[in-house]
Amino acid sequence: MKLSIKLSIYICMFAPALMSCSCSKNGNDSPPEQEPQPTVTYTESMEDFANPERGFYRYTETHTSNFTVLDANTLAGYRQLQSIQNANYRVYSTLVFRYYVLDDVKTVSIPQSTLEKINADMVAARTAGVKLIPRFVYSITSNAGNCPEGFICPPYGDTAKEHMLQHIADLKPVLQENADVIACVQLGFVGLWGEQYYTDFFGDPSSNGGQGKLLDANWADRAEIIAALLDAVPESRMVQVRYPQQKQRFIYGVSTPITAQPLTESEAFSADDKARLGFHNDCFLSGPSDTGTYEDYGNSSSNRSGSASVIDALKAYKNKDSKYVVVGGETCNNTFTPDNECEPAGKAQAAFAEMHYSYINAHYNNQLNNKWQTSGCMDNIKKNLGYRFVLQNALFPDAVNAGSNMPLTINLINKGYASPYNARPVQLLLRKVGAQDVVILSINTDVRKWYPGTTNLETSVAIPSNVEKGEYELLMNLPDAYESIANRPEYSIRLANNDVWEAATGYNKLNHKITVN
Numbered sequence: 079m080k081l082s083i084k085l086s087i088y089i090c091m092f093a094p095a096l097m098s099c100s101c102s103k104n105g106n107d108s109p110p111e112q113e114p115q116p117t118v119t120y121t122e123s124m125e126d127f128a129n130p131e132r133g134f135y136r137y138t139e140t141h142t143s144n145f146t147v148l149d150a151n152t153l154a155g156y157r158q159l160q161s162i163q164n165a166n167y168r169v170y171s172t173l174v175f176r177y178y179v180l181d182d183v184k185t186v187s188i189p190q191s192t193l194e195k196i197n198a199d200m201v202a203a204r205t206a207g208v209k210l211i212p213r214f215v216y217s218i219t220s221n222a223g224n225c226p227e228g229f230i231c232p233p234y235g236d237t238a239k240e241h242m243l244q245h246i247a248d249l250k251p252v253l254q255e256n257a258d259v260i261a262c263v264q265l266g267f268v269g270l271w272g273e274q275y276y277t278d279f280f281g282d283p284s285s286n287g288g289q290g291k292l293l294d295a296n297w298a299d300r301a302e303i304i305a306a307l308l309d310a311v312p313e314s315r316m317v318q319v320r321y322p323q324q325k326q327r328f329i330y331g332v333s334t335p336i337t338a339q340p341l342t343e344s345e346a347f348s349a350d351d352k353a354r355l356g357f358h359n360d361c362f363l364s365g366p367s368d369t370g371t372y373e374d375y376g377n378s379s380s381n382r383s384g385s386a387s388v389i390d391a392l393k394a395y396k397n398k399d400s401k402y403v404v405v406g407g408e409t410c411n412n413t414f415t416p417d418n419e420c421e422p423a424g425k426a427q428a429a430f431a432e433m434h435y436s437y438i439n440a441h442y443n444n445q446l447n448n449k450w451q452t453s454g455c456m457d458n459i460k461k462n463l464g465y466r467f468v469l470q471n472a473l474f475p476d477a478v479n480a481g482s483n484m485p486l487t488i489n490l491i492n493k494g495y496a497s498p499y500n501a502r503p504v505q506l507l508l509r510k511v512g513a514q515d516v517v518i519l520s521i522n523t524d525v526r527k528w529y530p531g532t533t534n535l536e537t538s539v540a541i542p543s544n545v546e547k548g549e550y551e552l553l554m555n556l557p558d559a560y561e562s563i564a565n566r567p568e569y570s571i572r573l574a575n576n577d578v579w580e581a582a583t584g585y586n587k588l589n590h591k592i593t594v595n
Contacts, residue, residue: 117476118590120469121576126457128157128170130558130569131209131261131500132464134440135406139177139218142192148174148199153206157568165444167451169460172568173261173437174203178214180245184237188248196249200256207568211406211437213264214249215272226285234270238279239299242267243306250310257312258560261437262404262499264318264358267303273360274300274320275370283375283382291376297332304328304355313349314559316404316499318358321371322396325355332377336391346402347501347526356403356499357396361410362438363418363429363446369410372396400434401529404499408439409446418446420455427455427462431530434496436464461574466494467528468574469588474552477593481543484592488535488554490528493574497529500559502571506539507553507585508594510546516553516585517545525556525571545594552588553580 136156140146156171176199180188203210217235225231236242246267253260266272268280276284281296283289292300304324307317319325326338329352346353361369367384372392376382409418416424440447450456473487486506504525508517519539556571557564567584578586 117474118472118588120471120578120589122468123574123576125574126159126170126460127572128172128568129464129466129572130172131498132436132494132496133173134169134171134460134463135173135175135211135437136171137175137177137439137441139179141179141181142188143182145192145195147195148176148202150202150205153202153208157207162440162444165440165451166448167456167460169440171440172208173211174208175211175439176213177218178212179218180214180216181235183245184216185241188245193248193252196252197256200252200259203259204256204563207566209259209261211261211264213266213272214245215266218271220270220276230270230276230284230286232276232282232286233278234276234282236267236269236277236279239302242303246303246306246310253311257314258558258562260312260315262316262318262356262406263307263311265304265307265320265324267307268300271360274324291380291382294332294378297327297377300324301328305351308351308354311354313354314500316354316356318356318404318406320358320360321373321375322357322392322399323373323375325352325357325399326395328355333379336374336388336395338395340395340399341402343402343527347524353402357400357405357407357433359405359407359433362407362435363414363426364410365414397432400496402526405433405435405496406437407435409443411443412445412449418449420450420453426450427458430459430463431495434530436496436499438463462494464494464496465492465498465528465571466574467492467571469578469586472588472590474588474590475592477595478541479595480541480545480547482541483538484541485538486536488588490533490535490573492528492530492533494530497527498525498571501526502556502559505555505557507555508541508545508550508592509553511549511551511591517542517550518555541594547594549591549593552590552592553585554588555585557584 138148153174156174159168159170161168178196199210216237220230222229223231268274269277276282280299281289281292283292311317323336326334330338341352359368359371361371367373367389372389373384374382374388418424418426420426421428450459468491470489470491472489475484478484502525504521504523506519506521508519521539522537523535558569563569567581570584572579573586578589580587
């Protein structure tokens, strides 16, 4: 839905020497409506640049049996344009994916020493100006053997539910204390790679498991893990599940059909569980079902199905739901063509847009990512992952009285695939010419609702009565919501326009001055 607070201006002035009013040619005595004229126009930038909580992420992992704390200098380097190993492209990154492999605590509590190392990772991220996407798992190594699937055989290496619940409780203080540098948290825990599929304790739906689907008890156990993690993660942050059906059956129950209702705008961006569950697809564009992402995994009274109608229904569900939640993931192979290729032969960019992708892995699968570079759509994908706000024009007065309301109109386009998924303020700043201090005026809008497409922001801000008289520059600031990093320019949103960004402050110049009387 387009944000629009309509502001109509009617001007008809009679007799003043320098003003005139055209009469209506149809004989109507009422004055004609005059369209407001933009006082400022802006030029779109074609540049790729770093912006918080979006884009290509950098991959990292550590095992608790041999923990290596993240290095702040390395993380800060990710914010610069860097080459990727085995890749033909370079990226800016403000997101760092972090596998925490809990390999030495499967049946015991996480010791304080390990929690302190996880906290040290968060400190490094904060120092560097990036955010983490953590996923806690027990194994990321598959074992081949004598089993139906052969290349992946049990045991898979995860642990029982009671130990997972204890570990989530252990992690809660670290997650709560570091919400500012957590972009979102992936569900993890259950199964190999934390992908909820190959698991020793939660129902193995693969051909290795024998049952070929998930039973009611399996769904119930998985729901306990989701509920526990939602409780452990701060309310301001979302948790991503691997499959759309996981969210459906967590919200509505184990018998919920694949036609369950997606999130609506009236339900979105709240502390409710339904609003806090997003998605990570770790086999994006790998086939019709994205390697099991879009499947009905059955229950005690129904069988598993990956039919075309099931795939279409679950994709339609995620398409609508994803408008309001965080979506990311990675590609996993290069064999599904032409759908995963650049347009016009393929539809890679359309797929990103349909599912409102905010981020994707810079490192995997590079065969497919490299194809996007050689085929010519990588530059667009790099720029359009997540949000990309482009100012079009704006209407501001030239003068305003202290203690009055100042009307303003700002028209912009979000050319990205998604809107921001975490809340942040939108501020109009008044900076006196020749000075550095700013007057901060809050704009009543929700940046999470600046969806792809046009946003018309027409409102007013109150000018404090104690503002010093004089000439002021106008700027827009979209800082992080957390006070700990709100003044860090690395965490402020940069608008995609020429001649607006101030790297030293994180402000966007609106290229207009007003006089405060």
